[in-house]
Amino acid sequence: MRALLCKAFGATDNLTLNDVPAPAMPGPGEILVDVAAAGVNFADILMIAGRYQEKPSLPFTPGLEVAGTVRACGTDVERVKSGDRVIALIDRGGFAAQVLARENDVFVIPPRMDFVTAAGFAIAYGTAHGALRWRADMQAGEVLLVHGAAGGVGLTAVEVGKAMGATVIATAGDRNKLAVAKAHGADHLIDYRSEDIRERVKAICNGGGADVVFDPVGGSAFEASLRCVNWGARLIVVGFAGGDVPQIPANVLLVKNIAALGFYWGSYRKQRPDLVAAQFIELFRWWEEGRLRPHVSERFDLADGAAALALLRERKSTGKVVLTLDNS
Numbered sequence: 001m002r003a004l005l006c007k008a009f010g011a012t013d014n015l016t017l018n019d020v021p022a023p024a025m026p027g028p029g030e031i032l033v034d035v036a037a038a039g040v041n042f043a044d045i046l047m048i049a050g051r052y053q054e055k056p057s058l059p060f061t062p063g064l065e066v067a068g069t070v071r072a073c074g075t076d077v078e079r080v081k082s083g084d085r086v087i088a089l090i091d092r093g094g095f096a097a098q099v100l101a102r103e104n105d106v107f108v109i110p111p112r113m114d115f116v117t118a119a120g121f122a123i124a125y126g127t128a129h130g131a132l133r134w135r136a137d138m139q140a141g142e143v144l145l146v147h148g149a150a151g152g153v154g155l156t157a158v159e160v161g162k163a164m165g166a167t168v169i170a171t172a173g174d175r176n177k178l179a180v181a182k183a184h185g186a187d188h189l190i191d192y193r194s195e196d197i198r199e200r201v202k203a204i205c206n207g208g209g210a211d212v213v214f215d216p217v218g219g220s221a222f223e224a225s226l227r228c229v230n231w232g233a234r235l236i237v238v239g240f241a242g243g244d245v246p247q248i249p250a251n252v253l254l255v256k257n258i259a260a261l262g263f264y265w266g267s268y269r270k271q272r273p274d275l276v277a278a279q280f281i282e283l284f285r286w287w288e289e290g291r292l293r294p295h296v297s298e299r300f301d302l303a304d305g306a307a308a309l310a311l312l313r314e315r316k317s318t319g320k321v322v323l324t325l326d327n328s
Helices: 042-049 115-119 122-135 152-163 175-183 197-204 219-226 250-255 265-271 273-288 302-313
Strands: 002-005 016-019 030-040 065-073 085-089 098-102 106-108 143-146 167-172 188-191 210-215 229-237 259-262 296-301 320-324
Touching: 002 302, 016 302, 030 085, 030 115, 030 122, 030 302, 042 302, 065 115, 085 098, 085 115, 085 122, 106 273, 115 296, 115 320, 122 152, 122 210, 122 229, 122 265, 122 273, 143 152, 152 167, 152 175, 152 210, 167 175, 167 197, 175 188, 188 197, 197 219, 210 219, 219 229, 265 273, 296 302, 302 320
Parallel strands: 143 167, 143 210, 167 188, 210 229, 229 259, 296 320
Antiparallel strands: 002 016, 030 065, 030 098, 030 320, 065 085, 085 106
């Protein structure tokens, strides 16, 4: 089968398309999926560089989320069957024609959802929903500040925030990206390249501030957030796409009773699979109701995976980037 291989840690352009053996037939609790499309994530770039939380042995195939059709199920599998259209989450290996996944990590998609949409759905929406629902305990009527609001997880945070009843302030680095955030529900826009985040948030909130901050960027955006939040605010640290990991002054947290909370959605797949299963019931319902409108800005053939990753690394995309295979 076709698969993209990383044979040495480093730049994404080192990936090569290879013909590799197909996975073995699924064992107990496993599901074999014919991949139609695969979502591209910033975590893939970190894994290829050897800087991800989990460092795989070489050579390996990147790819953390796929959509496709169930080819076969191992013994003890009860939730899905052969022929089902599904999304599957894996630790790696998604940039290939077939993958093996655990039953807890496979979810049947709504009948009208196409594979390209489904391939970029799970991680982005799962992250936004989990961060705002589980960690921030965000309530309707609160003010949500979303950084990187046109990116993969940022744009989904805008939509999930609106679905939960928040007033959403979106920040991004140019007007075109802000236009995408506005089209997906953002109430207020901040161009951080030409506007001061702290001053604009305070002006929007009539001297007040945000109740919840969703931050996949880090760096100066996070530092500005500390200065424009309300008493009792929750700052959710999702990632550091800007490259700089902020150092948090504890005295600022203390004075305003601010909570700075880390959120790594992938760990919930192992620690709390029940929560993940429940959140997809709600997220798929919201999608069917039209409250979520996934945005895939670019799609590439599997063979062009290095170009897709470069686009993401250079922050030139909006929403999701997806790789497609012949049966997508």
